[in-house]
Structures are given as structure tokens and as C-alpha cells.
Amino acid sequence: MIPDDPARPQVDPRLLAGEGRERELYELLCATGYVPEEQVFGDFCESLKSGRAWLISGTRGSGKTAFPEALASACNLTMCAVAGRQGLKQEEILYDWDREEQEVWMRENLAIAKGLPVDEQSEFLEKARKMKWQRQFLILGEVGLAYDLAAKAAHTTPTDPPPVLLLDESDKFGSNIEDSLLMPLERGLIYIPRYEGGCIGVADWESRPIVITTSNDLRHKLGGPFISRHIYSRFANPTLEKELEILSARNPKALSAQLALAIKLLDAVRGIAGMEDHPSIRESIDVAAAFVRNAVESLDHNSLSRFFCYFVKTGEARELLSLQLDYLLAMTSAFHPVIDAWLADRDKEWVNRWPQLVGQISG
Numbered sequence: 360m361i362p363d364d365p366a367r368p369q370v371d372p373r374l375l376a377g378e379g380r381e382r383e384l385y386e387l388l389c390a391t392g393y394v395p396e397e398q399v400f401g402d403f404c405e406s407l408k409s410g411r412a413w414l415i416s417g418t419r420g421s422g423k424t425a426f427p428e429a430l431a432s433a434c435n436l437t438m439c440a441v442a443g444r445q446g447l448k449q450e451e452i453l454y455d456w457d458r459e460e461q462e463v464w465m466r467e468n469l470a471i472a473k474g475l476p477v478d479e480q481s482e483f484l485e486k487a488r489k490m491k492w493q494r495q496f497l498i499l500g501e502v503g504l505a506y507d508l509a510a511k512a513a514h515t516t517p518t519d520p521p522p523v524l525l526l527d528e529s530d531k532f533g534s535n536i537e538d539s540l541l542m543p544l545e546r547g548l549i550y551i552p553r554y555e556g557g558c559i560g561v562a563d564w565e566s567r568p569i570v571i572t573t574s575n576d577l578r579h580k581l582g583g584p585f586i587s588r589h590i591y592s593r594f595a596n597p598t599l600e601k602e603l604e605i606l607s608a609r610n611p612k613a614l615s616a617q618l619a620l621a622i623k624l625l626d627a628v629r630g631i632a633g634m635e636d637h638p639s640i641r642e643s644i645d646v647a648a649a650f651v652r653n654a655v656e657s658l659d660h661n662s663l664s665r666f667f668c669y670f671v672k673t674g675e676a677r678e679l680l681s682l683q684l685d686y687l688l689a690m691t692s693a694f695h696p697v698i699d700a701w702l703a704d705r706d707k708e709w710v711n712r713w714p715q716l717v718g719q720i721s722g
């Protein structure tokens with residue numbers, strides 16, 4: 360669990376969405392450097408308003424994990440997180456009993472019972488055995504904790520915002536973990552056999568944790584009942600304009616020339632036939648950051664191959680791209696109507712570089 364910062368005010372994203380203040384929430388996210396795609400942000404707001412968990416699928420590096428992180432940071436919310444992996448056990452994420460403490464408890468009570476009159480002993484021990492299943496012996500995993508925190512937040516006045524629960528890489532959970540999540544995702548409750556309270560969590564949709572589930576659709580196919588408990592969105596490749604927004608938000612020190620170079624290069628790489636593993640946002644952010652670090656504003660044969668390591672991830676792809684150096688260099692220095700217009704809109708000097716833009720850009 361990553362707790363909220365008690366020194367900072369909290370914002371309830373569900374409240375903002377419910378009151379039609381979605382734009383405010385969008386701006387809060389952007390202030391962290393995360394620029395959501397409009398359509399998926401709309402889907403997220405629906406998941407907030409409905410109380411349903413939000414399932415996002417998409418290729419690697421498309422910003423799935425970064426979304427809930429940005430949300431928790433923007434709104435100063437506690438975040439509980441489960442990272443999917445093979446062999447994950449239900450008791451690790453929901454709850455477990457502290458067996459050692461329970462044994463110590465029973466030993467202590469047996470010792471006390473021995474000092475009592477015989478006719479009182481069995482009643483005393485029966486009570487002690489029941490108390491073995493009290494809250495103090497319960498160890499909550501991240502999912503259990505998130506539902507428990509949400510229930511506690513719902514009982515505060517004024518109500519605290521719910522925590523964020525990130526179920527990351529859910530395609531690695533496997534069917535056992537998926538099944539164990541069906542009840543909390545549908546009822547908001549986790550039933551615990553023998554527990555004195557019977558269950559933890561909160562049934563009220565408005566008070567539930569903000570659950571964000573991610574999937575790369577790689578390891579296992581998610582089960583129908585698990586998917587059906589979510590609002591679904593796919594993180595598609597962003598438009599060039601959106602990618603430029605993201606690049607400049609993540610690399611605020613980048614010059615227009617460096618943004619142009621990074622995005623024209625990656626756009627050209629993505630267009631090369633035979634490239635199987637396309638560079639994602641993760642790679643374009645890294646390339647732009649490398650240009651800033653190395654004060655690179657233009658490329659030649661040597662320097663271009665030096666930066667391949669950021670976005671070429673197999674030997675075959677490297678060979679393929681090495682044959683395309685001239686093409687890639689030409690693309691990085693050519694005019695691109697979308698990219699250069701976007702940059703000129705934000706940097707008036709940029710217009711002077713491209714006569715094609717004269718008369719097109721307002722102001």
C-alpha cells in the first residue's frame with residue numbers, strides 16, 4: 360500500500376465525475392505529467408460514476424499502469440496494488456489468518472483456563488476459541504485492504520475519498536485469483552469464514568474502491584465473468600498530436616527540435632514494413648529524454664544508430680532498420696504537416712523553419 364500524504368488535501372475523483380466536473384479531474388491528471396486520451400478518460404469517468412471496476416487492455420508501454428499511479432498522485436489517494444504473476448495466491452491478496460499469533464493466543468488462554476475452577480474452564484475456552492477469529496488476527500492483502508479502507512472511508516464525516524486499487528497485469532493472475540475477485544468486484548464484500556464480522560468491504564457502489572485492472576492480453580485469456588464485472592477500454596496508439604502532448608508533458612525541457620526529431624523518427628520506424636514490435640509511448644518518451652540529455656537537435660548516420668538501443672529490441676529489427684538509415688534520416692528532417700503544425704502552434708519560432716506553415720498558424 361502507498362498511503363496518501365496527510366499533509367496534502369485529498370480530492371474525491373468519484374465526486375468530481377458525479378458532479379460533472381470531469382474537466383477538473385482531467386486537468387489534475389495532466390498536472391502530474393500524464394495526458395489521458397479523451398475517449399478512455401470518458402470511459403474511466405463512467406466507471407467512476409457507476410462504481411464498477413475499469414479494465415484497460417493495450418500494448419506494452421501504452422500507459423496502463425501509469426494511469427492509476429497518476430490518479431492516486433493527482434488526487435492524493437491511498438493506492439493498493441497487486442502485480443500479476445504466476446503462482447499468486449488468494450491469501451496473499453485477500454486475507455490470511457495470523458496462525459502463529461492465534462496459537463500464542465490459545466496457549467495463553469489454556470494456561471489461564473488451568474487456573475480456573477473446573478466447571479468454568481470449558482466455557483472460558485470456548486470463548487477464547489471464538490475470539491481466535493477476531494480482527495486482530497486477520498492479515499489483509501492489498502485487495503482486502505483496499506475494500507476495508509473504502510469501508511472505513513465511507514464511515515468518516517465528512518467522507519474521505521476511497522482508495523485506488525490497481526490490479527496490474529491481470530492476464531497473469533490465472534483463474535483461481537480471478538474467481539476469488541468475482542465476489543468483491545460484484546458485491547463490494549469479501550466474505551471470511553469464521554470471522555466474527557462475517558465479511559469486510561462496502562456494498563454501496565458509491566463508496567467502493569476505485570478499481571483499475573490492466574491486461575496485456577498476453578499470458579491467459581481473462582474469464583468472461585471477470586471481464587463482465589468491469590467497464591472496458593482499450594488503450595490504442597495515440598494520435599501524433601496526443602503523443603506530442605505526452606512527450607512534452609513528460610519532457611518539459613525538450614526543445615521543439617527535439618520533440619520533432621523524436622516523434623518523426625518513431626513515426627517513421629512504426630511505418631516500416633516488417634517491424635513486428637512497434638515502439639510504444641514508453642519508447643518515444645525515452646528517445647525524447649535521450650535527445651534532451653545529449654543535447655541532440657539533429658541526427659546523422661552515426662548518431663541515429665546510437666539511439667537505436669532505445670526502441671529496437673531484437674537483432675532482426677536492428678538489421679532491418681540499419682538498412683533504412685537513409686529513409687529514417689530523410690523522414691526526421693522532412694516537413695510533416697501534423698507534427699510541424701502542432702509544434703508551430705506552441706512555438707512561434709517554429710513557423711520560420713517551414714515556409715509550408717506560413718499563413719496556416721493563427722496568431
Ligand SMILES: Nc1ncnc2c1ncn2[C@@H]1O[C@H](COP(=O)(O)OP(=O)(O)OP(=O)(O)O)[C@@H](O)[C@H]1O
Nearest residue numbers: 392393394395419420421422423424425605640641
Ligand atoms: N498518456 C500518457 N501520458 C503520460 N505518460 C504516459 C502516457 N502513456 C504512457 N506514459 C508513460 O509511458 C511509460 C510506460 O507506461 P506504463 O508503464 O504505464 O505502460 P503499461 O501500459 O503499463 O506497459 P506494460 O504493459 O509494459 O506494463 C511510463 O513512463 C508512462 O508514464
Ligand SMILES: [Mg+2]
Nearest residue numbers: 423424425527
Ligand atoms: Mg504496466
